[in-house]
Amino acid sequence: xxxxxxxxxxxxxxxxxxxxxxxxxxxxxxxxxxxxxxxxxxxxxxxxxxxxxxxxxxxxxxxxxxxxxxxxxxxxxxxxxxxxxxxxxxxxxxxxxxxxxxxxxxxxxxxxxxxxxxxxxxxxxxxxxxxxxxxxxxxxxxxxxxxxxxxxxxxxxxxxxxxxxxxxxx
Amino acid sequence: xxxxxxxxxxxxxxxxxxxxxxxxxxxxxxxxxxxxxxxxxxxxxxxxxxxxxxxxxxxxxxxxxxxxxxxxxxxxxxxxxxxxxxxxxxxxxxxxxxxxxxxxxxxxxxxxxxxxxxxxxxxxxxxxxxxxxxxxxxxxxxxxxxxxxxxxxxxxxxxxxxxxxxxxxxxxxxxxxxxxxxxxxxxxxxxxxxxxxxxxxxxxxxxxxxxxxxxxxxxxxxxxxxxxxxxxxxxxxxxxxxxxxxxxxxxxxxxxxxxxxxxxxxxxxxxxxxxxxxxxxxxxxxxxxxxxxxxxxxxxxxxxxxxxxxxxxxxxxxxxxxxxxxxxxxxxxxxxxxxxxxxxxxxxxxxxxxxxxxxxxxxxxxxxxxxxxxxxxxxxxxxxxxxxxxxxxxxxxxxxxxxxxxxxxxxxxxxxxxxxxxxxxxxxxxxxxxxxxxxxxxxxxxxxxxxxxxxxxxxxxxxxxxxxxxxxxxxxxxxxxxxxxxxxxxxxxxxxxxxxxxxxxxxxxxxxxxxxxxxxxxxxxxxxxxxxxxxxxxxxxxxxxxxxxxxxxx
Ligand SMILES: Cc1cc2nc3c(=O)[nH]c(=O)nc-3n(C[C@H](O)[C@H](O)[C@H](O)COP(=O)(O)O)c2cc1C
Ligand code: SF4
Ligand code: FES
Numbered sequence: 001x002x003x004x005x006x007x008x009x010x011x012x013x014x015x016x017x018x019x020x021x022x023x024x025x026x027x028x029x030x031x032x033x034x035x036x037x038x039x040x041x042x043x044x045x046x047x048x049x050x051x052x053x054x055x056x057x058x059x060x061x062x063x064x065x066x067x068x069x070x071x072x073x074x075x076x077x078x079x080x081x082x083x084x085x086x087x088x089x090x091x092x093x094x095x096x097x098x099x100x101x102x103x104x105x106x107x108x109x110x111x112x113x114x115x116x117x118x119x120x121x122x123x124x125x126x127x128x129x130x131x132x133x134x135x136x137x138x139x140x141x142x143x144x145x146x147x148x149x150x151x152x153x154x155x156x157x158x159x160x161x162x163x164x165x166x167x168x169x170x
Numbered sequence: 171x172x173x174x175x176x177x178x179x180x181x182x183x184x185x186x187x188x189x190x191x192x193x194x195x196x197x198x199x200x201x202x203x204x205x206x207x208x209x210x211x212x213x214x215x216x217x218x219x220x221x222x223x224x225x226x227x228x229x230x231x232x233x234x235x236x237x238x239x240x241x242x243x244x245x246x247x248x249x250x251x252x253x254x255x256x257x258x259x260x261x262x263x264x265x266x267x268x269x270x271x272x273x274x275x276x277x278x279x280x281x282x283x284x285x286x287x288x289x290x291x292x293x294x295x296x297x298x299x300x301x302x303x304x305x306x307x308x309x310x311x312x313x314x315x316x317x318x319x320x321x322x323x324x325x326x327x328x329x330x331x332x333x334x335x336x337x338x339x340x341x342x343x344x345x346x347x348x349x350x351x352x353x354x355x356x357x358x359x360x361x362x363x364x365x366x367x368x369x370x371x372x373x374x375x376x377x378x379x380x381x382x383x384x385x386x387x388x389x390x391x392x393x394x395x396x397x398x399x400x401x402x403x404x405x406x407x408x409x410x411x412x413x414x415x416x417x418x419x420x421x422x423x424x425x426x427x428x429x430x431x432x433x434x435x436x437x438x439x440x441x442x443x444x445x446x447x448x449x450x451x452x453x454x455x456x457x458x459x460x461x462x463x464x465x466x467x468x469x470x471x472x473x474x475x476x477x478x479x480x481x482x483x484x485x486x487x488x489x490x491x492x493x494x495x496x497x498x499x500x501x502x503x504x505x506x507x508x509x510x511x512x513x514x515x516x517x518x519x520x521x522x523x524x525x526x527x528x529x530x531x532x533x534x535x536x537x538x539x540x541x542x543x544x545x546x547x548x549x550x551x552x553x554x555x556x557x558x559x560x561x562x563x564x565x566x567x568x569x570x571x572x573x574x575x576x577x578x579x580x581x582x583x584x585x586x587x588x589x590x591x592x593x594x595x596x597x598x599x600x601x602x603x604x605x606x607x608x609x610x611x612x613x614x615x616x617x618x619x620x621x622x623x624x625x626x627x628x629x630x631x632x633x634x635x636x637x638x639x640x641x642x643x644x645x646x647x648x649x650x651x652x653x654x655x656x657x658x659x660x661x662x663x664x665x666x667x668x669x670x671x672x673x674x675x676x677x678x679x680x681x682x683x684x685x686x687x688x689x690x691x692x693x694x695x696x697x698x699x700x701x702x703x704x705x706x707x708x709x710x711x712x713x714x715x716x717x718x719x720x721x722x723x724x
Pocket of ligand 3: 091095137141
């Protein structure tokens with residue numbers, strides 16, 4: 001088993017300067033068909049697509065709010081609610097599936113008392129499935145924010161994940 | 171940076187590389203996930219601390235993913251040595267024992283890229299004769315060899331020579347003619363002849379034209395395209411420029427899945443470098459041809475790999491397919507003629523132009539020419555990327571290159587992911603061609619190859635794929651939406667030991683309806699894994715019906 005940092009975009013906490021939305025709108029407004037790109041920027045900035053942000057962004061981009069929701073609800077990648085501080089993604093791609101991903105997921109669900117797609121009540125942990133992060137040669141893989149745990153045995157997963165806990169600041 | 175002229179390009183290419191001791195570390199997503207950055211840092215620190223004149227550099231993935239992190243040591247005048255599973259401590263040991271002490275660290279040594287594969291460069295124009303390496307690398311020829319973030323290193327390996335040819339002596343006719351002779355077919359799954367697609371788009375009427383690189387790589391468990399984009403992004407970009415030139419496009423779009431941040435970063439960098447050097451933008455290499463590229467990200471929808479859904483997604487909409495015709499080559503992005511090609515297809519183009527279509531056509535068998543990259547994963551001993559000449563048998567790939575099952579025996583191989591089928595071990599002597607795989611009820615697919623061992627249940631894997639398709643169905647048409655759910659329910663019943671013969675018949679019936687009436691290939695091919703599992707492993711299904719034997723005991 002090995003644990004390493006990846007370049008995966010980590011969810012950043014809110015509290016970003018108020019003009020972040022205008023900047024995103026400015027960047028994409030005049031590019032044809034760029035709504036999805038703008039939403040990627042939103043999610044990278046806020047960690048999800050908050051309702052207030054969607055409401056502010058829509059007029060600035062010149063699209064109806066309904067269009068934003070139409071898109072956000074179609075694509076799995078976009079989140080409508082704030083995930084926990086630690087986002088655990090269990091790869092459920094075929095290689096990982098054959099190498100024990102279902103058991104890994106079971107153990108994590110049992111440990112945190114949540115289902116995949118849910119967040120713990122204290123908002124510390126969020127558990128989700130991912131479709132394959134392209135590291136199938138190191139299956140099974142689990143990521144926690146930007147850290148990746150590769151070639152992990154189901155029995156070791158809870159220890160490996162909880163070892164990556166970072167205490168809240170302040 | 172000055173924009174290059176064709177002559178400058180040749181000067182840059184010929185610029186002799188300083189020959190000195192070099193340590194290369196595979197820093198692609200898989201390498202990084204395995205801890206390569208720690209090894210890379212330790213090597214750098216150790217070299218600096220000891221004041222050694224050694225360059226420590228980054229390369230892409232050589233394909234030997236099960237042995238990552240990989241570190242290659244090249245000392246002038248000595249054979250290259252490859253080390254596998256290198257930790258930071260191992261890295262320091264390599265410096266101390268090998269580079270200072272002059273003794274190879276045997277315990278960490280693994281095969282080098284050259285022992286595994288012949289890479290198409292210079293005189294290496296053909297696969298090795300029998301007894302030599304089984305792999306032949308055209309698409310992956312630079313992966314694990316050059317620094318993917320270095321424009322100069324790509325140029326030194328004949329990079330952008332094909333663009334130079336196109337813009338100086340070539341014409342779109344000449345390119346299409348070479349593609350026709352080459353016999354290249356799309357590597358995204360369907361195997362449509364590339365020259366025909368390029369010719370159709372070129373001739374279609376429109377105000378503007380687009381070329382799109384399909385880097386959505388939706389098959390879960392496959393990562394060929396990620397590796398090529400991370401390991402040799404300029405090769406794909408060169409294919410895009412050649413495509414743009416041939417069809418008369420001004421804009422190319424890379425549609426990359428958001429789950430591949432490093433691939434996105436490297437393509438972004440390659441685009442910037444190409445712009446700075448005058449290979450993208452106005453008047454490329456001083457010619458009258460102008461072309462640029464941008465990146466659009468996917469957002470986690472498998473169906474967006476389907477070309478009409480992909481176009482909707484690039485337009486910023488929900489990714490739902492629409493009926494074809496009209497085909498994108500006639501009416502695509504913004505209703506204009508649009509050419510969509512897979513990453514691997516594009517990575518082949520420059521080599522075909524440089525070496526000629528006949529060279530490519532001589533590799534492979536029948537109507538399947540050239541090579542194919544596979545991501546061999548699952549229960550295989552050496553999982554990783556493999557590029558083989560078409561016509562190589564599944565046995566050679568799984569047993570000889572992949573080392574067979576890690577434990578137990580190989581039971582079946584799945585190609586084509588959720589759209590493909592399972593091929594039982596007794597058919598492993600089948601040569602890999604579009605036609606042979608189709609005859610077996612599977613498909614070539616984009617290159618996923620999942621190895622199952624005798625403890626894996628085909629019923630469960632079939633269920634896994636079906637569930638995937640049901641989750642990923644866009645819901646637009648009833649046969650796929652309803653049929654998929656129905657099949658899933660019946661399969662669940664069987665898996666739980668509650669099914670009977672009528673359920674097996676029901677599966678066949680629903681599958682047929684889905685194949686015939688679904689709007690796009692997602693729904694049409696979704697039953698394939700189930701059908702192939704029933705065809706080749708009927709006993710395993712029966713045993714589940716009788717509720718007696720455990721699945722794996724067949
Ligand atoms: C559901 C579905 C998913 C697909 N996913 C991909 C993909 O991830 N990558 C890809 O290149 N082609 C994919 N395809 C095939 C493309 O629609 C298209 O045929 C291909 O990109 C054409 O490029 P080629 O001619 O170079 O193969 C998919 C097709 C379907 C129906
Ligand atoms: S076959 Fe499935 S994925 Fe394709 S259009 Fe119909 S519902 Fe959508
Ligand atoms: S299947 Fe898990 S990383 Fe690809």
